[in-house]
Amino acid sequence: MGKHAKPKKSTMRAATVAGTLGTTLGLALVAPSDAQAATYKGPQALSVVAAQKGDWYKWGATGPSRFDCSGLMLYSFKRVGKTIPRTTNDQYNRATKISASNRKPGDLVFLYSGSNEYHVMMYAGSGYVWHAPRSGERVKKEKLWTSHVRYGRL
Numbered sequence: 001m002g003k004h005a006k007p008k009k010s011t012m013r014a015a016t017v018a019g020t021l022g023t024t025l026g027l028a029l030v031a032p033s034d035a036q037a038a039t040y041k042g043p044q045a046l047s048v049v050a051a052q053k054g055d056w057y058k059w060g061a062t063g064p065s066r067f068d069c070s071g072l073m074l075y076s077f078k079r080v081g082k083t084i085p086r087t088t089n090d091q092y093n094r095a096t097k098i099s100a101s102n103r104k105p106g107d108l109v110f111l112y113s114g115s116n117e118y119h120v121m122m123y124a125g126s127g128y129v130w131h132a133p134r135s136g137e138r139v140k141k142e143k144l145w146t147s148h149v150r151y152g153r154l
Contacts (some may be wrong), residue, residue, distance in 0.1 A: 041082045042106020042122075042153065047124050049074035049130045050137045057132045062086070067132040067139060069120045073108060076122070077154060084154055092117040095152025103151045110150045117150065 006030050049072060055065050062071035070088045077084045085091050103109075103123050111119040121131035121144075130141045 009076065014034060016066050018140040022143065039130045040084070040106075040153070041080045042104060044080040044106075044128070045073075045082070046102075046122055046124065048079045049073075049139070050124075050141070052132075053130075053141070054124040055132075057135055057139070059135065069132045072132045073120055075111060082154065088117050088120045090152070091120055092150065092152055095154050097154050098151045100147075100149075100151060103154075104109065108152045109144065110151055110152065111146070122138075123151070 003093055004153045020087060028112040052063075052072060052143035053077075054068065054079050055063075057068060058066035059068050060071070061067050063075035067075060070086060070091055073091060074084055074086055088110065091108060095108055098107060105123055105125040107123045109123050110117040110128050111121075119131070124130050127144050128141055129144050130139065
């Protein structure tokens with residue numbers, strides 16, 4: 001924008017509406033910083049996970065054609081330029097914890113018992129997850145079958 005250029009009316013209207021809404025509700029409306037947006041790779045990692053559909057489960061495997069649950073997450077994030085820990089527990093410990101109401105496609109879904117997270121999946125949206133289930137099965141997308149989960153964002 002030039003030194004004396006005026007902002008577009010649509011931009012001014014949007015800013016006014018956002019400011020008014022924030023004031024009315026007593027909220028500070030803050031957009032994510034460029035750094036936060038740049039580091040969130042969930043949607044891209046989700047595309048990588050989905051591309052592994054049909055690959056066989058193998059305990060301890062991290063790809064490119066066989067995976068265990070945490071190896072599938074490791075592989076997908078690595079392919080989009082984000083380094084994450086190897087194991088389910090370490091992935092959970094690294095993740096920012098989020099509520100079910102704040103989950104987004106690309107977030108991680110952890111099955112747990114007590115304080116132990118024992119299986120990791122990736123949220124696909126609309127109540128579905130992608131995962132490498134167990135020996136004898138293939139990477140697949142299926143309806144989340146339990147509410148006994150924790151959510152995390154890397």
